Amino acid sequence: MSDSYSNVNPCHMCMPMGSVLAFRGLESCMPIFHGSQGCSTYMRLYLAHHFREPVDIASSALSEKGAVYGGSANLKKGLKNLIHGYKPKAIGVATTCLAETIGDDVGQIIREFQQEEPLARGLPIIHVATPSYRGSHEEGYANALQAIVQQTVADLPPRDRLNRSKLYRRRSNSSSLNLILGTAVSPADVRYLKSMLRAWGLELDVTILPDISETFDAPLSPGLSMMPEGGTPLADVARMGLSRQTITLGGRFQESSAGAYLEERFGVPNTVLPLSIGLENSDRFVSEVERATDMALPREYELERGRLLDTMVDVHKYLAEVRAAIFGDTEMAIGLAKLLCEVGAVPAIVATGSKSPGFIEAVRSISPGSKALAGVDFSDIQAEVKKSEIEILIGTSNGRQISKAERIPLVRVGLPCSDRVGAGRQLTIGYEGAGRLLDTLANTLMEGDSRR
Amino acid sequence: MGIIDVFDGREDHILRKGEECGHLSCNNESLAGAVSQRACVYSGARVVLNPVTDALHLIHGPIGCAAYTWDIRGSSTSGPDLYKTSFSTDMGELDVVFGGEKRLASAIRQLAARYRPPAIFVYSTCIVGVIGDDLGAVCKSASKELGIPVIPVRSEGFRGNKNEGYKAACSALFELIGTEQYTPKGRYPINLLGEYNVAGDLWMIEPFFEEMGLEIVASFTGDSRVKDIQRSHTAKLNLVQCSGSMTHLAKMVEEKYGIPYRRVSFFGLHDMAFALRTAAEFFDVPEIVSKAEEIIARETARVRPEIDAHRSRLEGKKAAIYMGGAAKAVSLVKGFEELGMSVVIIGTQTGDSDDYKKIARIVKDGTVIIDDANPLELKELLIKQRANLLVAGVKERFLAYKLKIAFCDFNHDRTVSFEGFDGMVNFAREVDISVNSPVWTLPTLRESPLTQIVPEERIREARPQEARANV
Numbered sequence: 001m002s003d004s005y006s007n008v009n010p011c012h013m014c015m016p017m018g019s020v021l022a023f024r025g026l027e028s029c030m031p032i033f034h035g036s037q038g039c040s041t042y043m044r045l046y047l048a049h050h051f052r053e054p055v056d057i058a059s060s061a062l063s064e065k066g067a068v069y070g071g072s073a074n075l076k077k078g079l080k081n082l083i084h085g086y087k088p089k090a091i092g093v094a095t096t097c098l099a100e101t102i103g104d105d106v107g108q109i110i111r112e113f114q115q116e117e118p119l120a121r122g123l124p125i126i127h128v129a130t131p132s133y134r135g136s137h138e139e140g141y142a143n144a145l146q147a148i149v150q151q152t153v154a155d156l157p158p159r160d161r162l163n164r165s166k167l168y169r170r171r172s173n174s175s176s177l178n179l180i181l182g183t184a185v186s187p188a189d190v191r192y193l194k195s196m197l198r199a200w201g202l203e204l205d206v207t208i209l210p211d212i213s214e215t216f217d218a219p220l221s222p223g224l225s226m227m228p229e230g231g232t233p234l235a236d237v238a239r240m241g242l243s244r245q246t247i248t249l250g251g252r253f254q255e256s257s258a259g260a261y262l263e264e265r266f267g268v269p270n271t272v273l274p275l276s277i278g279l280e281n282s283d284r285f286v287s288e289v290e291r292a293t294d295m296a297l298p299r300e301y302e303l304e305r306g307r308l309l310d311t312m313v314d315v316h317k318y319l320a321e322v323r324a325a326i327f328g329d330t331e332m333a334i335g336l337a338k339l340l341c342e343v344g345a346v347p348a349i350v351a352t353g354s355k356s357p358g359f360i361e362a363v364r365s366i367s368p369g370s371k372a373l374a375g376v377d378f379s380d381i382q383a384e385v386k387k388s389e390i391e392i393l394i395g396t397s398n399g400r401q402i403s404k405a406e407r408i409p410l411v412r413v414g415l416p417c418s419d420r421v422g423a424g425r426q427l428t429i430g431y432e433g434a435g436r437l438l439d440t441l442a443n444t445l446m447e448g449d450s451r452r
Numbered sequence: 453m454g455i456i457d458v459f460d461g462r463e464d465h466i467l468r469k470g471e472e473c474g475h476l477s478c479n480n481e482s483l484a485g486a487v488s489q490r491a492c493v494y495s496g497a498r499v500v501l502n503p504v505t506d507a508l509h510l511i512h513g514p515i516g517c518a519a520y521t522w523d524i525r526g527s528s529t530s531g532p533d534l535y536k537t538s539f540s541t542d543m544g545e546l547d548v549v550f551g552g553e554k555r556l557a558s559a560i561r562q563l564a565a566r567y568r569p570p571a572i573f574v575y576s577t578c579i580v581g582v583i584g585d586d587l588g589a590v591c592k593s594a595s596k597e598l599g600i601p602v603i604p605v606r607s608e609g610f611r612g613n614k615n616e617g618y619k620a621a622c623s624a625l626f627e628l629i630g631t632e633q634y635t636p637k638g639r640y641p642i643n644l645l646g647e648y649n650v651a652g653d654l655w656m657i658e659p660f661f662e663e664m665g666l667e668i669v670a671s672f673t674g675d676s677r678v679k680d681i682q683r684s685h686t687a688k689l690n691l692v693q694c695s696g697s698m699t700h701l702a703k704m705v706e707e708k709y710g711i712p713y714r715r716v717s718f719f720g721l722h723d724m725a726f727a728l729r730t731a732a733e734f735f736d737v738p739e740i741v742s743k744a745e746e747i748i749a750r751e752t753a754r755v756r757p758e759i760d761a762h763r764s765r766l767e768g769k770k771a772a773i774y775m776g777g778a779a780k781a782v783s784l785v786k787g788f789e790e791l792g793m794s795v796v797i798i799g800t801q802t803g804d805s806d807d808y809k810k811i812a813r814i815v816k817d818g819t820v821i822i823d824d825a826n827p828l829e830l831k832e833l834l835i836k837q838r839a840n841l842l843v844a845g846v847k848e849r850f851l852a853y854k855l856k857i858a859f860c861d862f863n864h865d866r867t868v869s870f871e872g873f874d875g876m877v878n879f880a881r882e883v884d885i886s887v888n889s890p891v892w893t894l895p896t897l898r899e900s901p902l903t904q905i906v907p908e909e910r911i912r913e914a915r916p917q918e919a920r921a922n923v
Contacts, residue, residue: 005559007542014516036609038492042520054850081485098578132514
């Protein structure tokens, strides 16, 4: 409740959760939480429910002693053990409320560890501050992405110390692009982007950060590697400061931004676009890549775009004036709202649990009549649903209680999706993702009609 | 060289029955960086208390602790469902800096007015322990103001492992017990402790106690109401199932109210029969004893054919058990015996040395016993012990699947009830459909006419020991 002292059924998660979604998108990167054992176990459980994959997150397993005298010894021991056990190529250290409150200087502990421990020589250990009381998982994700870039590209001389003309020459010759992704993209979404770029002939020129296409949706193969394959290689991240341009999809409502950091420090222009959900948002991304590379979208994707239009025409009557309530991560909610508007449906409620300034204005700019809610919980959303004659719910599986209580179907999109299979294979972005979403929405409504 | 060598400092936590006579180290802090499967104090308290269906469960802390524990557990209700709603004070930075007591007091007041619960449990989280909010004082004054029990649960995550959380929950329940007068309906009132009604387990066993003429005053805590807990001091016997979580409470109740307790399990035909007999023999009334025997004979005969059908497909298969608590693990060993399966790995998150002595007595030579395992060790052991099935919780499920090993969820997330006579049929079926599924025999590698890739199966035949570990 917005006027309340408590949260009733949360529509957001905590910051360290976001950091895992970012760190797990790096090649062979093992996350560790500096805090008590429960945080890592709970988030492993939550992510296992969603992705249906083994998700290992280490913990410094702070005890009472650590909480009183500082957790340095535990963190060092934890790092040592996880290097020994998992042999990762990188480590992501995220703090929890406990570590932040007792005031451990994690950067300093890591520097000491890297000096003391031969195993850690040359091993990148990225750290990020993610106290749960300071923001949602979306902030944790953005903080982690910025930390990854900041601590990996840090070796390059900053912009003001570089010879400007030399840098400019290098950059204008550079064909590389950075593609930084916001929260709520699925492994299937990243795979879609990669195959599109491959068809475009750009797969070697674009660094996607983070790349969870394989790490959170690994094929069953002989033998099991405890560090899943895939992920953005850190060597690629290290070169992001030299790219010609960054395209950031999503992430408009968080203070931290890896793209903004690269622009500010290395002069890499950062173009921020909404997550590519729906026709216009997909068009904007495609046009931006064309502009940056001077290469036209491959024909097969033009055909796909045409098929999306065809789908939109096919479903427009089923979805016309249908009133929907959308909830979940900021950019996902806004992208879905846009998609609904494009086919004549009504995003009557667009809600997020993150307390993101700018979200409400962004919703209004797409759909002035929508009830936009930021920083809310599911009790707030339910109260709005009750008075808004909603016909369909679109969002995370945590909307299931409202769906049951109000007898409104829920189409599951985003994280978490703990009570249905296939979250890792759910495609929502691009022309194809939009088409599939529209099919699902229309079919869900038809299913309801046929039961009546 | 140990059985497996994954982490320094973990050697004492793993032993093989028959080969080593060492002492198993247990019930201590998890090794940092080893990815323990354990959770925290809060988690222990939460699993025990949350099934109290009409109570308001308020988590005092930042959002995470509430977000990950909201309505994902399988404890069912026959009525009120307030326990499925998540309540958190969702502390922000200012609360951390200036203290969260005022926010907590206001939250309690506001939620009590809105939901009118018969009692409120207030859980503390890590951060509350560090900033030093006086939970006790806030709860005491709220209780006085509201006229309902507002009970602090001291569950700061870092104060120990899950066992400490169980104790915190037991202390909270103990505060409620005896606060309402009640006259039991008959002469044979009992409580069930450590029965969480996961997937409706309680409803699979309740009818038999009723048939015997026994009244279940309170089930701790599956499908319970606050008033059941308050009246539970009027029972004459406590049957304790999940001993890890509830023995502490049983002892406190015995001391204060003189109610004796007996350890039982409702899983497996053997243990279920034993549980009914234990209750009957306690009251030592001929009609109850003969009724118990009648039920056991009747029900066993009824479900036997179906269980035997599954058994015929499962005999000789090897099972691995990794449970939170030891009581379930012990019961599972007997359960697998009833299915003709052997146990090759057994472990728990929170067993103590008595538990492990008991486990060591009942498992066969060669079985690996492990305390506070982690994914790396489980992986190595599952391969080395050539397990056909892992019984554990969701975190372990996908590890088993990636190793192409069948899985059965025996934790709070399961949706199939396993207790009582029909529960054993369900269990046998669950194990059977996973172990004997055709998915495990699908070729992991396609035999291509163009390449020389040797299919995995052939490699395994050639080098049975290392093949699964190394390919």
